[in-house]
Amino acid sequence: MIRLEHVSKAYEGGVNAVNDVSFEVPRGEIAILVGPSGCGKTTTLKMINRLHEPASGKIFVDDVDTSTVDPIELRRNIGYVIQDVGLFPHMTIAENIAVVPHLKKWDRKRIAERVDELLTMMGMPPAEYRNRYPRELSGGQRQRIGVARAMASDPPILLMDEPFGALDPITRERLQNEFLKIQEKLKKTIVFVTHDIDEAIKLGDKVAIMRKGRLIQYDAPSAVLNEPADEFVADFVGQDRTLKSLRLIRTYEVMDADPPALHIQASAAEALSLLSSSSGQKYAWVVGDARELKGLIARKDVLEADASGDAKIADIVNTNVVSVERDTTVKDALSEMLSYGLARVPVVGPEGRLEGVLTFDSIRKVLARIDS
């Protein structure tokens, strides 16, 4: 738990200053500090681990006043992530991740195990990445290592300063999703700075909107979207509130469950009975034994194939199918559909199992609900 009480910090010219800011981040939640540059969000973040000292006010971490704690000790128990430049270029990936455990004098074996565990969690095979150097990684991979380093000694609290800011939009989207998945498991208490309101709405349990050193609104994302505290917040959130709300909704919440599906070993005859003209069904998803998505088959493909003899589904299935994961935001799924020109997209769960299908129609219904 993190609590700021009337925290202020003055700077010459007022840029980056912080003026009487109070808020509380409950244990296990993500609070996002967002606002235009110079609004004091990064200063606020850096006062929590005492990289900056507040001029007045108090900051509590787990009900302990941080000004009474040795700052070195405090920082070792708070994970800290900055933009990808923060990795140490002369250290290998393993050494970078191990920095804090090393400072805390963990034994060698425990450190090595922890490094491997974190690399695995980040989807980077330890044997392949352990001994590489930061310059040998892509921007997205470096950022994953930045997060892994911050979590190395398993601190209950993470501070993240625009961690995804320097990434291309696709990589950013992917890392945001991974980040949410990891957070779902680990339940860290996180303060996260961004200038991107979309990122704030997507990732935050709470969003803190700052302007000129003041905290204007501290609320759940839906409240910020639907009941902006003032003109500034409304402006900052933007006019496309309805579309932004799509970021708050996960695909599984709006998909059509139980879509038409065929086993990959099925015969063309079975396919035709499912896709008969009387059923009105023009396509079916093709799945394997565990209902894992294999592809798509259309009625006309079956008709063509059937004319030429006894075809198997396995031979004519179109395996080149784009799918989205069940907890993708509807906003991301929609942009996926638009960029591939799809009217519908299958929704898959763990191990690629088919769970449903998302169509423009289902999205339209959601939009209508939000607008009303």
Add this chain to the structure above:
Amino acid sequence: MSTFRYVLDNLPVIMSATARHLELVAIALVAAVLTAVPLGIYITRKQVLADIVLYIAGVIMTIPSVALLGFLIPALAIIGQGIGPLPAIVALFLYAQLPIIRNTYTAIRSVDPAIIEAAVGIGMTPRQVLWRIQVPLALPVVFAGVRNAVVLNIGVGSIAALIGAGGLGVFIFRGIARTYSEMIYTGAFFVSLLALLADFCLFRLQRRLVSRGLR
């Protein structure tokens, strides 16, 4: 061809002069690294002192080497070392200061502030930030300064012959005195060769000491 002949005929003398030359430079350089690197690091925290130190080291560089020896002979004569290797070593030591101090200072100061902030932010003490982050990151540029100083010193070291300190300069100065050009060529050739070899050895050492991540 006659230079080649000269070298063959005088090989033992040349080798011992080369060894002496190397000895003078090596002693001066080790001493210079031991003082200039810590000084270069120290002044990164004291801006005014940094300006003064770099200025003085710069002034020393501008003193012609013959004149510097001219100052050192009477000064060291007080302790009975006016002639011989000591004034030569002191002169070389002084010449090595500027490239090493300046490179160390610049290298430490130019470490990306974001990296330092990351180090402080995850709980390193100032000492840990210096030794685990700044120094390793500064190493390539510090090495460049040391290599610079070595090449410079091997050249300037020829002057040591003038005050009876020996070294390869002996061939050059005697050659000039006797208008014996083979001797001059021999001295010049071995000075250059020594400089190239020393630079190469330091380059290899640099490859070993500097992290692969910085290449």
